[in-house]
C-alpha cells in the first residue's frame with residue numbers, strides 16, 4: 001500500500017523503514033514505516049488525503065529537536081517538514097515564512113533586515129513549524145511575542161488559518177498539541193531595531209548557551225517543563241542526580257535539566273531515566289515534573 005505513495009512523491013524523497021535516530025537530535029528512535037521529505041504544500045496535501053483515504057496513521061515533525069521516538073518506531077507515514085519548506089518573504093516589519101525553515105536561520109534573516117524580536121531564537125535547533133507547535137522560547141522571549149497567524153492543513157489537506165488567539169499559545173504549549181494538523185506557514189511581526197545591537201544580543205545568547213548547555217552531546221533540549229517556583233536543573237542537582245545514568249541515557253553533567261545520549265541510548269533508557277527522576281522529585285521534594293519533550297511512536 002505504501003508503494004502507492006510513489007505516485008505522489010518522487011522515490012528519492014520516500015524512505016521505507018527509516019531509522020528515526022537519523023532524524024532526531026537525540027539520535028534515538030526506531031524506524032518509521034515510511035518517512036517523506038515533501039517538496040511542496042501541494043505534495044503534503046496529497047500525502048494527507050492519501051493517508052486519510054487509506055486509513056493510514058500519519059504524523060508530522062520538523063527537525064526532531066524536541067522528540068523522543070520510541071524504540072519500535074513509527075507506524076504509518078512520518079512527514080518531515082524541517083528543511084523542506086523554507087521560503088521566506090520579508091516586507092517591512094512582517095515576515096511570511098514556510099514552516100520548514102530553521103528558526104535560527106530565520107532569526108539571522110530577521111537580524112539582516114534590522115528586525116528585532118527573534119533574538120531569543122538564536123540557537124534553538126528546530127524548525128519554524130515546530131517552534132509554533134511548541135511555542136518555543138528562551139531568555140525571556142517566545143514565539144507568542146512575534147506570531148500574528150499561521151496556516152495549517154487538516155487531515156484532508158484543507159487550509160486552516162489560525163490567528164494568535166486561536167493558537168492558544170502558553171508556556172511551551174499551543175492548540176497544535178491537542179489536535180493534529182500540519183503547520184505550513186507562519187506570519188510574524190517584528191519591530192525595527194539596530195542591526196548591530198540585534199546581532200550582538202544574538203551572539204551573547206549563543207555564548208550563554210555554549211557555556212551552560214551540553215551542546216556537544218545528543219539531546220532533545222530541556223527534558224522537563226519548569227514547575228511553578230523551581231528551576232529544573234538545580235532541583236535535579238539537589239536530588240543528587242547530576243550525571244546519573246540508565247543505560248546510554250544520562251543526566252547531563254553540564255546542565256542537569258538535560259538528559260543526554262552518552263552513546264547507544266535507547267528510548268527505553270531515556271523513559272526509564274525520566275520515570276526515575278520524576279519518582280525521586282515526587283517522593284523526596286513533593287514536586288511533579290512533567291516532560292517537555294514529546295514522546296511518539298509505537299508503545
Ligand SMILES: Cc1cc2nc3c(=O)[nH]c(=O)nc-3n(C[C@H](O)[C@H](O)[C@H](O)COP(=O)(O)OP(=O)(O)OC[C@H]3O[C@@H](n4cnc5c(N)ncnc54)[C@H](O)[C@@H]3O)c2cc1C
Pocket residue numbers: 025060061062063064065066067081082099123124125126127128129130131132133134135136137138176181182183184213215219220221222294
Ligand atoms: C540543544 C537544544 C536546545 C534547545 N533549546 C530550546 C530553547 O531554548 N527553547 C525551546 O523552546 N526549545 C528548545 N529546544 C527544543 C526544540 O528545539 C524546540 O521545541 C523546537 O521548537 C522544536 O522544533 P522542531 O522542528 O525540532 O520540532 P520537532 O521536535 O520535530 O517536533 C516537536 C513537536 O512539534 C510538532 N510539529 C513539528 N513541526 C510541526 C508542523 N510543521 N506542524 C505541526 N506540528 C509540528 C511535532 O509533531 C511535535 O509534537 C532545544 C533543543 C535542543 C536539542
